[in-house]
Amino acid sequence: MDSITQALLGATVQASLLGRWQGRKALLYGAALGTLPDLDVVIDYGDAIADMTYHRGFSHSLFILSSLAVALAWLARRIRPDPNYSSRRLFLTIWLVLMTHVLLDAFTSYGTQLFWPLTAPPVAWSSVFIIDPLYSVPLLLAVLSGMIVGVKDRRPRWAASALMLSSLYLGFTLAGKQMAEQRVEAVMNAQGIQASQLFSTPTPFNSLLWRVIVIEDDHYYESLVSWFDEQPPKLVSIPRGERLATALSESRQHARLQWFTGGVLRYDDVGDQLLVTDLRLGMTGFHPFRFALAERNGEGWELIPFVERLPTEHANLYRLKQIWQRIWQQQPGLPLAEWAADLDRPG
Template sequence: MDSITQALLGATVQASLLGRWQGRKALLYGAVLGTLPDLDVVIDYGDAVADMTYHRGFSHSLLVLSLLAVALTWLARRFRPDPNYTGTRLFLTIWLVLVTHVVLDAFTSYGTQLLWPLQTPPIAWSSVFIIDPIYSVPLLLAVLGGAIFGLQGRSPRWPSVALVVSTLYLGSTLAGKQMAEARTERVMAENGIERGQVFSTPTPFNTLLWRVIVVDGDDYYEALVSWLDDDEPELVRIPRGGQLAAVLADSPQHARLQWFTGGVLRYDQIGDQIMVTDLRLGMTGFHPFRFALAERNGEEWAPIPFVERSPAERGDMDRLKLIWNRIWHQQPALPLAEWAAELNRQ
């Protein structure tokens, strides 16, 4: 999730467990700890693909964060002891602030390596957009309430209530994901489309409208599914350029991207380069992670040894309004194929 939400979550967790004794300082301590796992963004891993796929790696490992919680607890008890609460309570607080950060990240589409150093694929439950106001607002209200009215000597009810509300909402997003995939798979069965790789994620800033991707060889389908739809979703077939993947057989960056994304990739030949796009993130036609992985010299293709992230458009308010309108109205259908084709012109 975004850094502001992670800071709010950390502050709320710490306030609910230690706010009675630490007062407003609990909000500050929790906010700082809550953003700690994301400090790996300052590390240069070598090139753009490495930076993307190693982010949310060791710093988001449950094992590493548990060991870090032990170390921070020992340091706090050694140099800043407080007789009002036990070391066990302090450890539990620090551990929860750190671990809730990475678990929340796993609910987004990016991919979080919770089990590092095991080389299992990143976990991406992809049931919330990276910015979700409905999740963040209860936490914000709790933090503002604690900052204004104080927490010292009080039973911290506001933070606890906010955590319950935001967690229940988070759980409800999994139901939306199930709904979107089930309705899409019914349409696939009716049209004789074999079930391949299916990936679903909410559209920007909401969990009412879902974007479902079905990888089908050299092509892929996209569908938009809203909780409020009366009719079955429309599957839009879009060229994926899957045949170009063979050119990247010797590219370690391509192998890394396939592992990281589960193969939800699109390939485009643009001029003398092969562009690879992570379809999971962003919105149709607006994907933030695109990389030129190979270039042609005469008739031969060769992998690009140092890969840079290609500039990507972020969309505009007019399209965001169209997406918002699609939540409530199934018609007119959004021009997904037209939007997807714009990737070739960017």
């Protein structure tokens, strides 16, 4: 999730548990602690794919953060003891601020390595877009209320209410995900589509319109499903270029990317480069994680040893408007095949 939302979440959690004694400082402490796991973005892991796939690794591990909570609680007690609340309450607060950060991240599509250093695949429940105002607004209002009214010597019910509303909203997003997948699976069954994988995620900045990807051999289908649709969803077939992946059999970067994304990838031969795109993130035809992994030479493909992330265009406001309109109106559908064709050009 975006850093602002994580700071708001940390501030709200800390204020709800320690605000009565720490006052407005609880908001500051919680916001700082709530952004701590994301500081791993300053680490250079070697190349663009390493930076992508090692982010949300050790810094988002349940094991590491639980140990860190113990250390921070002990250190805080040593430096500035407060007899008004127990060490257990202090530890619980720090632990919950850190845990809620990584668990919220796991609701996005990116992938969070909750069980690092175990080699389990990253957790991505994919029910929340990385920026979702409906989740963030209750937390923002709670923090603003705490800053204006104060929290010391009060029971911060506003903080607890904001956390409850945000948590209920997460439940709503999971229901939306299930709705979208069930509707697409019904169409797949009717058309006899045998998918090797199905992936769903909300479209940008909302949880009402869902993008569902169905992978079948050398192509994939994309479909949009809204809570307000009255007709079955339409599955748009798009070439995936999986045959090109054979040229990457010796690529460690490609193997790492497959593990991290669960194989929800697309391959394109563009400008004598073999481009690999993570289809999970962004929107059809606009995906922020795209890499050139090989270049064509006289005899075939040659792996690129140092991989860089291809530049991404700025968000297309007209397309965002079209996506917003699609939430409420199923027809006319969005030109997904046309948008997906944008990937057939150099980055």
